[in-house]
Amino acid sequence: MRIQFEPEGFQPPRGGLILLQCIVAGLFFLFVVRFWYLQIHRGEEFARMARENRLRxxxxxxxxxxxxxxxxxxxxxxxxxxxxxxxxxxxxxxxxxxxxxxxxxxxxxxxxxxxxxxxxxxxxxxxxxxxxxxxxxxxxxxxxxxxxxxxxxxxxxxxxxxxxxxxxxxxxxxxxxxxxxxxxxxxxxxxxxxxxxxxxxxxxxxxxxxxxxxxxxxxxxxxxxxxxxxxxxxxxxxxxxxLSIDLGLQQVAWDALEDETGCVVAMDPDTGRLLALVTKPSFDNNAFAAGLSLKEWQALRDNPRHPLQNRVIQSVYPPGSVWKLMMAGMLLNEGVNPTDSVWCTGEVALGKQVFRCWKKGGHGRVDMMRSLIESCDVYYYQMSDRFGIDKIEAFAKACGFGAPTGIDLPHEKSGLVPSKQWKRRRFGEPWHRGETLNVSIGQGFTLVTPVQVASFVSALMNGGKLLKPSLLVDEDPTVRSSLPFTAAGRKMILDGMRQTVNDDRGTAKVLRRADAVMGGKTGTAQVTKLKMVGEERVRTENLAYEHRDHAWIATWGEKAGKRLVVVVMVEHGGHGGSDAGPVARRVYDKFFGSPPGAAPLAPAGQSAPAAPATPGAVSPGQPVQPVQPVQSVQSVQPGQPGQSVPQVQPAPVSRSAIPVPPPARPDQAVGAPEQPEQQDRQDEGLRTVPAGRSARPAGRDRATGRGAEAPEVEDAREGQHRYDPDTFDPDAATTDGRGGDDGVAPPLRRFQDVAPEDGQ
Amino acid sequence: MTPIDRRLITHMNWGLVGFTALLFLFGVANLYSASGVRMEDGIVVSTFYQKQLLWGLMGLGGMVFFMLFDYRHMKSLALPLFIITMILLAAIPVFGKVVYGARRWLPLGFMNLQPSEVAKIAILIMGARFLSRSREPLGWKGLFEVLGLGLLPASFIVMQPDLGTTLLLLMLLGGITLFHGVKPGVLKTCLVVVPSLLPLAWFRLHDYQKQRILTFLDPGNDPLGAGYHIIQSQIAIGSGQLWGKGFLGGTQSQLRFLPEKHTDFALAVFGEEWGFMGCVVLLALFCLFLLSIFNTARDAKDRFGSYLTVGVFFYFFWQILINMGMVMGLMPVVGVPLPFISYGGSATLVNFCLIGLVLNVSMRRFMFKTS
Structure with a gap:
């Protein structure tokens, strides 16, 4: 770089030089005087202060x-x-x-x-x-x-x-x-x-x-x-x-869980305030306040039952059938007529996959109300296939799933509402149609926290307001968003929950009581992670044995203006109705008082209903059944004017029609050794498959004590069971809270028969 | 590269090197005492003095670096450096890291950069470059240009908030301006107008800044906060009396509540242990240090070099004045360290770099024709 030359003889400004010298001199004299003043003039004084008087x-x-x-x-x-x-x-x-x-x-x-x-x-x-x-x-x-x-x-x-x-x-x-x-x-x-x-x-x-x-x-x-x-x-x-917690209720919920691993959350549906939040096992927080030794800490941390985890907000579970409350709402929003029905034969085939209902023989004719009461899976398989994952995702998110509720406790989890984008991001794979079916019954990738469920059920109760769960008694309710349900839709779902308690075949009968209006929905969450379609089918027994299902129950109750929402989740509990239900029941007994004329509930965890069928019952190797050309769809109402007709993937059919495969096509169920190659999967519809075990649908219906005219009976009961807190039907109430199935599918029964997708 | 020339060495301002070294060593020794924790069974010394030594070594590297090239290259570097500094300052509100309520640091991953430290050097070079263009005393136009130059970075720094650095920047620029000269008429007007504007500035201050000024006026009204510091540091210095309590002999009992006894209030420890005599020696050392910078400014061969040196002069002068004034109860508490005596990593580094700049100017005062 060239250096610029200045003309020779640069002279710094004279005034400036004098200024600098003056201020240095000024600095010196100013501080010398100050030092002299402090250390000599007042030195004695300061020294005495330093020596004698010390301020602390x-x-x-x-x-x-x-x-x-x-x-x-x-x-x-x-x-x-x-x-x-x-x-x-x-x-x-x-x-x-x-x-x-x-x-x-x-x-x-x-x-x-x-x-x-x-x-x-x-x-x-x-x-x-x-x-x-x-x-x-x-x-x-x-x-x-x-x-x-x-x-x-x-x-x-x-x-x-x-x-x-x-x-x-x-x-x-x-x-x-x-x-x-x-x-x-x-x-x-x-x-x-x-x-x-x-x-x-x-x-x-x-x-x-x-x-x-x-x-x-x-x-x-x-x-x-x-x-x-x-x-x-x-x-x-x-x-x-x-706090908004009611210590008495908290204690009852705590005792009701006994030695189970699980949690209970009780919420006032109108304010979002929590009256009980129990999670078990727990830890003694006094020990933390006193200071924990490393050993004690490690013992807590490494405990396989994770006592440090607040299961209500920090554990995520597949919602199981509880999810159907949300799914039914979505179907209503999409224009599905609640009286549209599906014929449940116990399973549905999609390609080489077979999706089974929890009930081996199937439910027969199932409309929306029945699907909630009896927790029929096939209904949701069929319906979800019509609308696809995008609709489910959007609706579930609008219902508050997949996002934290904002409760004032640290480390709340979001859960997961799977979507196409999510799957691509997470696995780099496209979405499979079968996965939509899994999601539709609250399995697959779907994960929720118990508090999300409580918040959702509360919103159904309170006119559609999704509230922030609050722990403070004087905190004003914060509305996070509103539920995308119509008023009629909410009523319908609540009614379904009520019938799930009061119907003889309902899965939540345990909650029944004469003096209060109760509603509930049970669920079973499979513990094992969903095997990717076509990945593996070997470890069925192992997994099923090692990982018992989680039991859910999401409930509400109303008595004389007092309302409460209770959600119970029991890890590895098995059955929502029989294991989680009694826990919820006890919370209500405390909240509403013991029901009149009812013997106090026996301690939970005993007299469980018949164990779930062993997976072996549906193991491969069963004779291949030809597909019955069953018209499984009952199209009740012709499309209403102005209502959009959802297009079903395979072929344009009437809006409530479920595509039925051509007759006489060989079943693709596992165990069929020689199967013709699948056609283009996109062209395929869901096929209802009659269960191999029970011969005819009619016989099955008879076996369950219900005639083939079940839908008519349903309709007749409709008015009676409509959600109405003031007119409760005491006839329906019994003290028998147990027994009955609860919508549980034994682990992997649905997925064990998944055939390798790309194996052949 | 500049050829190695013996005259580079012989013409260097060795006096400045000596005074700087002495001050730095005084500082380290004082830190050793100030950061020690007294106990009955001896003295536990924390590692501040070691860290300070380490920073001093790094500073030495920075000093040598600033001597290697001909300082006149910086004329052309002034503007780019200034612009980079402005970008860094502007980035703070966006990317800055908040520490103790002030957003001053830019996280660079491996370290945190404090752009206001860079701004000190940038404004110094830019000011010298700008003012050295002509020899005429500044009129209104020139004065406003300089003012704009200073207010640009200052307005960012004051928002961080960092009042101490802001004032230092403006006063540094003001120092060079006064050295250069201002037309008498303009100067007189300024002397009247500026003091009358000060009350307006009062309303722009943060509460804690107002509190400090109020406290200075009446230390009794805040006996726990800054007022307490002022009282305690005066007791410490005063109790040193004529000869002091000796190295490591300070009871420090008065300083126990001073969180800054190794940084801003380090002089109080020195005063207690070395007494009036020690303080006068230290003060004299500071004055000789300033005078040797002055010598370089006077003997510099060109205006830019001279102004650069004057900038460094004022950089140190204001810090010494403000810090000593604060510790001895003559000024409000403003967080300005005492050069070489207070602990502070980046400040020490910058101090040494600026000394390198002055040495650069002094080395090359007879070298013009060779380059």
Missing amino acids: QERIYASRGLLRDREGRLLAENRPAFGLALVREDCRDIPSTLAQVSEWTGIPLDQLTAKFNQDRLRVKPFEHLLLISDMPFDLLARIENRVLQWPGLEIVTRSKRNYPQGELMAHILGYVAEANEKELEDDKDLNLGDFVGKQGLELVLERRLRGQKGLHQLEVDVLGRQLNKKLVQEPQSGENID
């Missing part, structure tokens, strides 16, 4: 706000804790003092020394360095007087958090523990040794609960004796907060 500041801890349930019962309180602290500046001989403490307490000296060395760079010499944070009373009594003889040792009283309910409320309340390095960095109000909320409401409400520390200014002499003490700043206690 002492923090006054604010008491943390209390947490209470909706009735004012204490959930989190403060109790005094006595600690032993060392003030380094006052201590004559630290090693022997520590040795003395070790002798008194039995804590190994090296442990004390390690603690001391770790903290001394953070704690100022004149401040309390806490050696022992919580001394038992007998130790306190023993050393109280002796401590006085050891300058530098002091007994300090701090308040300590106590949770009287222990593990019953642990997941809701969370716990407090000493602030860690990061929290100390991020929050300048915190000091070493301060307790802050780490989990649950203690964390979420930290700002409101904490309050503000106060400050004492102490004047002490060289020996550390206090000359005077001035209150500089009054501490401000944290806010006391009342």
Whole structure:
């Protein structure tokens, strides 16, 4: 680079040079005079102040706000804790003092020394360095007087958090523990040794609960004796907060779950406030507040039943048949007439796949109401195939699935509503038609949290408002969005839930009670991850054996203006109606009072109905059945004017018609050794396949005690069972809450027979 | 590359090198004492002084780097550097990292860059470049141009918020401007108008900044916060008396509540331990340090070099004035460190780089014809 030359003889500005010299001189004289003033003129005075009067500041801890349930019962309180602290500046001989403490307490000296060395760079010499944070009373009594003889040792009283309910409320309340390095960095109000909320409401409400520390200014002499003490700043206690939880209901739900792994959530459908939120197994949050040893922590963390997990919001499960509540709503929105019916033979074939209904012989003629009551899978296979995954996805998301509910607890999960884009992103594969069928019955990739289900059912109850689940009794309801249901649609679904309780073949009969209107929907969630179509069919028995299904029940009840939504999920519970149902039942018994004339419910978990059929019952190798040319569709109402006619994939058929394969085509069920190659799959429709076991549909109907005129009977009962809180039909109520099927398909019964898609 | 010439070495401002080294060593020794934690069984010293030494070594590297090339190249680098700085500053509101409520840092992955530190160097070079174009004292037009030049980065930095750096930038630019000269009429008007505008600035300050000024006027009204610092640091310095309490001898009892005793209030520790005599020596050292920068500014062979040096002069001068004034209760508490005495990584690095710049100017004062 060329350097520019300046004309020779540059002279810096004279004025500027003088200015610089002057300010340097000014600087010197200004500060020399100031130093002289401070150090010589007033030196004696300052030296005396330094020598004699030392100011110290002492923090006054604010008491943390209390947490209470909706009735004012204490959930989190403060109790005094006595600690032993060392003030380094006052201590004559630290090693022997520590040795003395070790002798008194039995804590190994090296442990004390390690603690001391770790903290001394953070704690100022004149401040309390806490050696022992919580001394038992007998130790306190023993050393109280002796401590006085050891300058530098002091007994300090701090308040300590106590949770009287222990593990019953642990997941809701969370716990407090000493602030860690990061929290100390991020929050300048915190000091070493301060307790802050780490989990649950203690964390979420930290700002409101904490309050503000106060400050004492102490004047002490060289020996550390206090000359005077001035209150500089009054501490401000944290806010006391009342939760929406009803401790009594919480306890009942807790007891009802017994030793199961699972959770219960009870919600006021009109406000979104939670009255109970139980998750089992749990942990004792007092142990966290006291400080957990590494071993205890590891034991909790590695426990295969995951006691640290709040299952209501942090565990995701396939919703199983509970999903059908949402699916039915979608079908109604898409213009499906509720009286349109499908003939359920027990299974449906799509290509080489066979999708089975939970009920081996099939349900026969099934309309929407029946499909809810008896939880027929085939109905949803058929229907979902008409509308496709995109519609399901959009509707499910509008119902609040696939997104957190916004509950004021940390680490809430979103669940998953699968979609074409999601699958492409996740697996790099296109969506398969069969997967839509799986999704339609709440299996496959679909995952929900129990609180999402509770929020959804509440919205059905409250006029379609999806509310943020709230844990605070005085929090105003927050409407997240509105349910995409019509009023009639909601009524229809609620009615279906009611009949599921009251119908003899309903799966939620356990909830039946004479004095209240009850509704419910059971579900079974397969534990094993869905095997990709065509991936594998070997480990059927293994998986089925090792992973029992999860049991769901989503319920609501209304009695004299009191309304409640209860959702129960029992992991590996098996059957929604028989395992989750009684838990919900007990919650209602507490909430509404015991039903009149009813014997108290036997403890849950016994007298389970007949075990699910073993998978072997439908194992491959059964004789191939020819397809029956059954007209499985009953097209009841011709298309209404102005209503869009959904196009079914294979061929343009009337809107409620399900495509039926050509007659006499060989069944593609597994076990058929020689099968003709599949045609273009897109051209194929769902084929209802008569179950190989039961010969004729009519016989099956008779076997279940229902005549072929079942649909007519349904219609006759319609008015009677319409959802109406004021006119409850007492005839329908029985105390027999058990028995009956609950829409459970034994694990993998649906998918075990999946034939390799690309194998041939 | 500039040829290695013996005159480069012989003409270097060795006085400045010496004073800088002395100040830095004073600083490290003082840090050793300030960051120690006193205990009955000895003194535990935290690692601040080691880190400071490390930063000093890096600073030495930066200093040598700034001596290697001919400083006149920077004339053409001034504008690009200034523009880059502005981009960095503008990026802060978008990408910046918030630490303790102030958004000052840009995360670069491996380290956090504080663009306001870069801005100090950029404005210094840009100011020198701009003002050295003519020898005429500034009129209104020139003054406003300089003002605009300074307000551009300053307006970004004040929003971070970082009042200390903002003031330093503007005062640095003002220093060079005064050195260059302003037309007497313009100067007189400014002396009247600017003080009358100050009350307006009051309303633009953050609450905590107002509080500091109020506290300075009456330390008693905030005995826990800044006022407490002022009182305690005066007690510490005053109790040093004539000879001080000796190295590591300060009781530091008065400083116990000073979170910044190794940074902004490091001088208080020094004053307590070394007393009036030590303080006068330190003060004299600072003045000699400034005067040796002054020498280079006076002897520089061209206007740009001279103005660069004056910029560095004011950079240090203001920091010394503000920090000492604050610690001794003559000025409000503003977070400005004392050069070479206070702990601070990037500040130390920048300090050494600027010394390298001055040495660069001094080395090449007779070299024009060879290049």
